[in-house]
Amino acid sequence: MAMPAQPRLAVFKFASCDGCQLSLLDCEDELLSISERVDIVHFPEASRRMLKGPYDIALVEGSITTAHDRERLTEIREQSRFLICIGACATAGGLQAMRNFTDVGDYARAVYPHPEYLSTLETSTPIADHVAVDYELRGCPVDKYQLLEVVLAFATGRRPQIARESVCMECKARGNVCVLVAQGQQCLGPITQAGCGALCPAYARGCYGCFGVKEQAQVGLLIDHLRARHGMTLDQARRSLRAYNPAAEPLQIIALECDEEGAAAGSAGSGGHDG
């Protein structure tokens, strides 16, 4: 079945900060053009017009942290021809997935005066853990040009052109000087997927890994090197692996190894983050 000339696009939000869907509004110069190419029928952040499904393209932001959201997601999946996850929360649990490695009750008690009013799951999980997804766009937040590319690709029935290579590739193309080699900074660029345009290194700061792991990422290798040569502590390693994309498997594996090493060394806090 061919895509209609003006596919119906909807934007949905789960546990997230809204930054990814705001990237769509950030497409200031291109926004009018997009709205000619697709019919934005449900985008509460942008318009009061919220039409019912079915939808041709659903952009889904955020992770699943409540039972209610899980049900809502199932309905959205049923209403959507293509479901596209946007951002680190939707693709790898997001910052809020740090609860996955400790007792969520501790956070609830620390943050809310009446935690008993909360109804939340023990974990923050990616959309793909619950329903079939058609595409995952990485980033915290996503890059607006990549978002445009993905929307256009689905709207016109072609494969999105999104590279799976390392941030280093963009970093060198941009002419940045490697902050790891020239300044000894802790940088996750070599294991992180490109797409941001090597933004942080362009401002002389190591990559935080917000776009998640690249294909064939040698996570343990880089972490070992940063610890041996660039002063990364075990706790820094664990925190950096569980920052933006905690549910990404290659990061989880090495973070667990860090936990085990910490436990073996008898250090305090074998897996949790204390504040």
Next chain:
Amino acid sequence: MRRWTPTDLQTLIDSLLADGIRVLGPRVGDAAILYDEIDTLPIGCGDEQAPGYYRLTARHDQSRFGYNLGPSTWKQFLFPPEEAIFRVQDGEFISCREQPEKMAFIGVRACELAAVSIQDRVFMGDFTDPGYASRRENLLLIAVNCSQASGNCFCASTGDGPAVGVGADLILTEVRPEDPYYLVEAQTEAGQWMIAAVGGPVAAPEEIDARDEVIAATRQQMQREFATEGIADALLSALDHPHWDVVAERCLACGNCTQVCPTCFCSTTREHVNPVSLDVTHMRGWDSCFTADHSYLSGGVVRQSVKSRYRQWLTHKLAGWDQQFGLSGCTGCGRCISWCPVGIDLTEEVAEIRRPL
């Protein structure tokens, strides 16, 4: 041969700029020496390099060329990281080729000159890349004999340096870094024209010795050795050597080595699509044999493992290249060693792979 002062060198830059030529050379930026548009040369800059390590240092002298190679290569100007090739507008193909501007590279080292001539074979050999060729034809090359070597240099082993070979318009030698002067030789008519624009006294005959001493001292300083003899056969007959697995356990497959390599020429293409008209601009950009997409063919990725990617890079650079272009793809610049985040050393890996089992 002429003898110039630092002021004469500045006069050369000024006269090139006055002629509307884009002058590209060393600039201090982001904790390294970069190649960029310049109107003067940095003074007293040096560096320390080891595998996976680079630090900009102060030399506390007046040298203009006292630094070794940084992460920039001249290829970024001749074979840019991203370039529009053509666009399709209302169903019509329109070339994006621009009128080439005149460029002058200042401070080209021997290994870099060799790298430019290798890329000349790639882009102007059996097939001519029109963009590259037009930029290359409008280029002045002002080379420098190296007056020092970094910990990662090995051009003496590959035979590409430290003395500048053929292909430059002008060759400079910096003598006496605390109070430098420059021995200047022209290799082409354009070089003679540049000498005429600046003037300066003819150098005394014994200055040739001063030049040769600078080069000999650099050669002496170069610690790293690389056995190049028979390397192509040795590598191609060692495709199953267990050391490939050892390298693969240390390689991040990030692609940095290929992006800083002055001879790596792989590219990929992608389309920039206008959201309304759906007009397309066909872009060409740097690629790397360390990415999965590089070997993606219908049905899947050919080189899935890190091992197969590293082996592809090394065997192409040092063996396949010879079959394709009649020479090795390595000029001993050592950038792949310095800028590998984990410091994988090509010279050591090759030595291991050449070791009989």
